[in-house]
Amino acid sequence: MALWASDIPAGLLGCTLGAQSVGICKIGEDGIVLRAASALPGGALQLHVCRLGGKPTETCAPSRYHLREVLQKPDWREYVFSVSDPAYALTVRQVILEYNRFVQLKLHKSEADCAAALTGYPAQLDAVIAPSFATQKRTWFSAVRPWHTDFTCEIAFALDTPALASQFLRQPLAAIIRQAASDNGLSNHPLLQKAAARVYFGSAWCQHLLPSPDLLPQLLGKAKADGLAVTLSLPFLPEWFCAQARALLAAAERWCVAQNARIEVEVNDWGVAVLLQSFPHLQPVLGRLLCKRRKDPRLPGPMDATLLAGNDLMHSGWRAALRTLGVTRFELETPGYPTSVPPGRHSLHLPYYQMNTSHYCPLTAVLSTGDRGAQHPTRHCGAPCSTCALLYPDHLHAVGKYNTIFGCDCAILSEEALLGRYCEQGVDRLVVTLL
Numbered sequence: 001m002a003l004w005a006s007d008i009p010a011g012l013l014g015c016t017l018g019a020q021s022v023g024i025c026k027i028g029e030d031g032i033v034l035r036a037a038s039a040l041p042g043g044a045l046q047l048h049v050c051r052l053g054g055k056p057t058e059t060c061a062p063s064r065y066h067l068r069e070v071l072q073k074p075d076w077r078e079y080v081f082s083v084s085d086p087a088y089a090l091t092v093r094q095v096i097l098e099y100n101r102f103v104q105l106k107l108h109k110s111e112a113d114c115a116a117a118l119t120g121y122p123a124q125l126d127a128v129i130a131p132s133f134a135t136q137k138r139t140w141f142s143a144v145r146p147w148h149t150d151f152t153c154e155i156a157f158a159l160d161t162p163a164l165a166s167q168f169l170r171q172p173l174a175a176i177i178r179q180a181a182s183d184n185g186l187s188n189h190p191l192l193q194k195a196a197a198r199v200y201f202g203s204a205w206c207q208h209l210l211p212s213p214d215l216l217p218q219l220l221g222k223a224k225a226d227g228l229a230v231t232l233s234l235p236f237l238p239e240w241f242c243a244q245a246r247a248l249l250a251a252a253e254r255w256c257v258a259q260n261a262r263i264e265v266e267v268n269d270w271g272v273a274v275l276l277q278s279f280p281h282l283q284p285v286l287g288r289l290l291c292k293r294r295k296d297p298r299l300p301g302p303m304d305a306t307l308l309a310g311n312d313l314m315h316s317g318w319r320a321a322l323r324t325l326g327v328t329r330f331e332l333e334t335p336g337y338p339t340s341v342p343p344g345r346h347s348l349h350l351p352y353y354q355m356n357t358s359h360y361c362p363l364t365a366v367l368s369t370g371d372r373g374a375q376h377p378t379r380h381c382g383a384p385c386s387t388c389a390l391l392y393p394d395h396l397h398a399v400g401k402y403n404t405i406f407g408c409d410c411a412i413l414s415e416e417a418l419l420g421r422y423c424e425q426g427v428d429r430l431v432v433t434l435l
Contacts, residue, residue, distance in 0.1 A: 002089075004028030005096045012050050013095055018043020025078055027096075029089040031068075034079045045081070047088070049095055052102055052118050062088035121298060125395040133389040133399055137435070138185045140397055140410050146189045147416030151423055151430070155191070156198035156347070158433040160233065163386060165201055165211050169222055173199060180434040189413060191432060199223055200431060202233040204268050204288050204331075205357050205404045207241045208381040210234070213251040220255050220263065232282075233266040236289060238359065240379065245272065249279050256281035266331055273325045285329040285347070286313075286322060288354055295335040295355045297396045297407045305337045313342040332427070334412040336397075341425035348427045350412045352435055355398070356405040363390055363400060389435075401435050 006026040015024050015034060020041040025033040034040065047060040062085040069080040083089075105114040115121035130136035157177055159165050167176055173196055181192040201219055203209035211219060216232070223230045232252060237245050249265070256262055261281070267273045268287035276284045293311040312318050313330055319342060322328070330346045332339070333353035360375035367384050368374075390400025397408040412419055419430075 002029040002031075003093055003096055004031075005099070008095065008099050012052070012099060014048040014050075016043075016046050016048065017041050027092055029092050030084065031080065031082050032065075034081065035076050036079065037076050039077075040079055047091065049091060052098055058091070060088055060091040115298070119298075122395065126393045128394050129391050130394055133391060133401075133435075134183075136391065136394060136399070137408070139394065140408055141185045141413070144186065144189065144410055144413045146191075147414065147419070148190070149416045149420065150190075151419065153348075153423060153427065154198060154429040155194050155196045156200055156229075156231070156429055156431040157196045158200040158233075158349075158431060160200065160203050160433060161209055161386065162211065162383070165215065165219055168199070169218060173226060173228065177432075184434050186413070186434070191413070191430065196228070196432075198229040198231060198429070198431075200231045200233055200266070200433075202266075203235055203402070204233045204266055205235050205354070206361075206381075206402045207235055207237060207245070208378070208383070209402065210245075210248060213244075213247045216248060216251050217255045220252070220259075224259065224261070229263075231264040231266055231285065233287065234268060234272055236269040236357075236359075237272060238377070242271070246275065249275065249282060253279040253281050264329070267327070273327065276326070284325060284327050285331055286327050288331050288333055288349065289357065291330050291332055293335060293339065295333070295353055295407060297336055297355075297398050299335075299337060308337060309340045311339075314340055319343075331431070334409040334418075334422075336407060336409045336411070338418065338421065341422060341427060344426055345428045346426055347429040347431050348422055349431045349433060351409050352406045352433050353409060354404055355407050358403045361403045363388060363403070366390065399435065406435065 004026055008024065008027065013024060013027070015022050015032070018041050020043070022040065023035040025035045044061055045065055049058045049060065051058065062083045064085050065081050065083040067079060068082045071078040071080065102118065105117055109117070112121065112123035112126050116123040130139060157173060159168050159176070164176065177192055177196060181187045181189065186192055201211055201216070220230055234245065252263060262283055264285050265276060265282045266287040267276065267284045268289035273284055276282050291311070291313060294308055299308060328344055330342065331349060332341065332346050333349045334351070335353045358375060361378055362372050362375060363384055364378055365375040366372050367388065385402045392398040397410065399406055
């Protein structure tokens, strides 16, 4: 009896007739049932198989098949084909057995064991977790071998918490950077020994980390006195915070008008991008939450890294649409594998990169209830992230801070050729954040 299966995810198995994609209802070793709203397009039948475990995508084109039956459904038609081709039958059998194995692993094994079976993920290392984030990051950075090339990029440093912003009013930025470098075991890294020309205030992740409208002009004044350019980072904004955000932007605009100056605003919310049209002295730059790509310390694993290199910013039409909002600079990250840089002049944040950001706060939920899933809106935050973090297995180079999970790309601090490729492609600013 021929092997048949239904509901195989389209991400694993697709079908085209000519150049048009069609849905698969059922598939078997001796046939296939396709679904379409109207008549099927012409062209050769092809299967496109995405193998689990990062293996290359395969295409199978059966040589002998014919339409056996058309079934009229309420809103669509099902086209039943008979297929007589040994290579097709073998491919379909492999797909069905592979998907069945995947389902069984998901049902009966942990996520780590499932990944180990499918991709060779080192599940045994998940049990190794440092006693603190301070210990963990020092271990990560102990393997960093500083490069020696003198890159000509502008250097910026992120003061992304209220505590760091307040410290900036009392100390020179160079002193803050020296202390942060020492705390992270990076005192000898040349990137942290160069003088910073720009400072980032605010947060791309959490509205509770933003400076107040009263504090921001003081920060801008201190930055100007110290000869530093400024970028103000804003996160995605819940509705209840929109008035505060408008007041913050208005305070920045008033300062810029009085000083005949302009500052950048990192935009991570499309509503903010529109709102900035009312503030001509505030230059929008596309934030990290909107420079979307797949980010996970387990990638690329067995996957071909070139498949992950690009994102929507590589499309000229999308960049043209962003220019209508006044956006030409993008705030990029190093996600642990080489990525393509779109045309233009852009910023590169390192060594940490954002993986997941919650509307609520996982850290607050864990500390208050012991249950990460018990998250709820927090309008008045006690800032537990100033002293606490969510730890992950050491080998993942990941940490939970604020309302976000970050990965740490140590390679960008060691491999000068990797950083050099970014600079050659158009990165002219390096933004350092040390959590």
